[in-house]
Amino acid sequence: MMRALYSGVSGLKTHQTKMDVIGNNIANVNTVAFKSSSTTFSEIMYQNISGASGATATKGGVNAKQIGLGVTTGSTSVNITSPGATQTTGDGWDLKITGDSFFVVNNGSENLFTKAGAFYIDGAGNLATKANGYTVMGWQVDPETGDIRKDTVSTLKIMQEKNLTSPPEATTEATCSGILDSNNVQVNSDSGHIMSLGFYDALGYSYTAKFAVKTVDADTKTYTVELTDVLDSNNHSILKDYLAADPNNTLANIFGKETTATRTFDLQPGFTYNGTNFFDKNNVQLTYDATTKTYTGAGNVSYTVAEMFGLSGNQVTDFDPDNIQQNGQTATYTHTDNLVGYELDFYEGGANAGTFSYIDAAGTESVSFNMSVLGTQFQNINLDFTQAQCYDNGANCTLGTLKGATDKTTGTGKKLGDLTGLEVQEDGRIFGNYDNGNTVLLGQIAVAVFANPSGLEKLGDNCYKPTLNSGEFDGIGQEITADGGKMTSGVLEMSNVDLSTEFTEMITTQRGFQANSRIITTSDTLLEELINLKR
Numbered sequence: 001m002m003r004a005l006y007s008g009v010s011g012l013k014t015h016q017t018k019m020d021v022i023g024n025n026i027a028n029v030n031t032v033a034f035k036s037s038s039t040t041f042s043e044i045m046y047q048n049i050s051g052a053s054g055a056t057a058t059k060g061g062v063n064a065k066q067i068g069l070g071v072t073t074g075s076t077s078v079n080i081t082s083p084g085a086t087q088t089t090g091d092g093w094d095l096k097i098t099g100d101s102f103f104v105v106n107n108g109s110e111n112l113f114t115k116a117g118a119f120y121i122d123g124a125g126n127l128a129t130k131a132n133g134y135t136v137m138g139w140q141v142d143p144e145t146g147d148i149r150k151d152t153v154s155t156l157k158i159m160q161e162k163n164l165t166s167p168p169e170a171t172t173e174a175t176c177s178g179i180l181d182s183n184n185v186q187v188n189s190d191s192g193h194i195m196s197l198g199f200y201d202a203l204g205y206s207y208t209a210k211f212a213v214k215t216v217d218a219d220t221k222t223y224t225v226e227l228t229d230v231l232d233s234n235n236h237s238i239l240k241d242y243l244a245a246d247p248n249n250t251l252a253n254i255f256g257k258e259t260t261a262t263r264t265f266d267l268q269p270g271f272t273y274n275g276t277n278f279f280d281k282n283n284v285q286l287t288y289d290a291t292t293k294t295y296t297g298a299g300n301v302s303y304t305v306a307e308m309f310g311l312s313g314n315q316v317t318d319f320d321p322d323n324i325q326q327n328g329q330t331a332t333y334t335h336t337d338n339l340v341g342y343e344l345d346f347y348e349g350g351a352n353a354g355t356f357s358y359i360d361a362a363g364t365e366s367v368s369f370n371m372s373v374l375g376t377q378f379q380n381i382n383l384d385f386t387q388a389q390c391y392d393n394g395a396n397c398t399l400g401t402l403k404g405a406t407d408k409t410t411g412t413g414k415k416l417g418d419l420t421g422l423e424v425q426e427d428g429r430i431f432g433n434y435d436n437g438n439t440v441l442l443g444q445i446a447v448a449v450f451a452n453p454s455g456l457e458k459l460g461d462n463c464y465k466p467t468l469n470s471g472e473f474d475g476i477g478q479e480i481t482a483d484g485g486k487m488t489s490g491v492l493e494m495s496n497v498d499l500s501t502e503f504t505e506m507i508t509t510q511r512g513f514q515a516n517s518r519i520i521t522t523s524d525t526l527l528e529e530l531i532n533l534k535r
Contacts, residue, residue: 100450213397265309
């Protein structure tokens with residue numbers, strides 16, 4: 001009689017335990033990364049009334065007579081490998097971890113493990129959990145290699161001083177590209193077609209170099225490229241400072257070498273030449289005046305050499321009447337300029353007509369812009385001309401220079417970059433994005449994997465710790481992709497509680513509890529009948 005009573009009591013206790021587990025599951029139906037638990041029952045023990053006997057030649061065997069003494073909780077297991085649903089948050093530091101691995105966090109005294117990836121950057125710049133401020137652990141960047149060093153995990157201090165800026169880089173490559181049209185007015189002028197090149201020094205300061213492209217001989221597609229100025233960001237000429245600092249400083253030290261450019265100018269309309277003398281449109285004979293550099297006729301009518309031949313600037317200053325030659329019924333004047341720059345040539349005809357031929361000398365594709373002479377913070381810039389072309393473009397000249405090699409990436413140089421954003425990749429690597437275009441590796445979130453993750457002990461706060469039956473954490477961890485997992489940014493893993501299952505389990509648990517209570521009341525009735533025998 002008493003056995004039935006206590007069996008009923010054990011049934012009530014175990015079903016209450018199961019109800020406690022179900023209640024906890026339902027309470028955490030919306031808890032981030034919560035893993036549901038389940039309960040299994042086990043028999044307590046059996047009382048043998050008589051043992052089993054074996055069969056004999058004349059009699060069969062008899063089974064043992066046993067009476068059970070109730071039920072107990074056999075185990076509570078965590079459904080840790082079943083993922084929960086995905087919830088989109090839009091927060092880049094909300095991370096969902098895929099697979100059987102765990103984030104490693106530290107509570108200040110020990111490493112704990114969690115599936116809840118709701119993180120943020122705390123006031124000290126550490127990556128930490130939103131719920132309790134535990135720091136997220138991972139690997140640091142090796143300063144020598146710039147790559148991740150997979151050593152003992154440590155706190156990921158993302159917003160530290162060295163990560164707030166990205167160092168500048170000096171420009172080392174530049175490209176000249178576009179179309180040079182020999183009919184362009186500027187190309188044929190004394191000032192030439194102006195090109196600007198923006199570049200950086202090693203400290204991240206910006207500068208602008210000015211170049212002029214001038215026609216030498218349009219028929220042979222020969223031109224010169226000259227450096228005219230170098231300006232800082234305040235539009236101050238550091239080139240003039242350099243030239244004024246020392247008499248030995250020359251343009252040739254920076255760009256090119258002393259070159260000569262010979263140009264031919266025809267006599268302008270309205271003037272004639274008979275091989276000896278010049279005449280104007282009124283048929284007045286003109287005589288050259290070397291003092292005023294003008295041609296003067298009767299009645300003091302005078303004309304400048306610019307009006308006679310279209311010269312300007314140094315060409316007028318260097319005018320030499322001995323270089324005038326008869327060309328049919330007109331005259332040509334040959335002028336030679338001493339320049340500091342390079343000769344730019346294009347193919348005259350054939351299949352390559354109009355394409356780049358060479359700069360400076362045959363076979364040369366690029367020249368050096370020797371900025372290092374202006375200061376130690378500068379680096380020389382290799383200026384590539386292979387992308388330049390010479391075609392009829394409606395007298396429009398599009399030739400220009402840009403920093404960087406032809407791939408538009410190499411050697412562009414960069415200013416000092418400010419941190420503008422952070423991102424986490426699927427392998428847990430954290431990158432910083434800077435406003436100078438740099439993307440820098442700042443660290444990597446490590447994960448832990450256990451032989452038996454269900455053996456981990458729940459501590460609350462969505463955290464677990466190892467037990468003797470879960471396996472140990474080696475202190476280093478592994479990359480999440482090692483077992484095929486990944487991290488997804490901007491989403492969180494929700495609870496894996498299945499309400500339909502929990503409510504079904506609740507019904508069966510309620511009925512089990514109810515049935516066990518009937519065992520007690522029925523046994524009580526039997527005891528009452530026994531006591532009533534004394535009446």
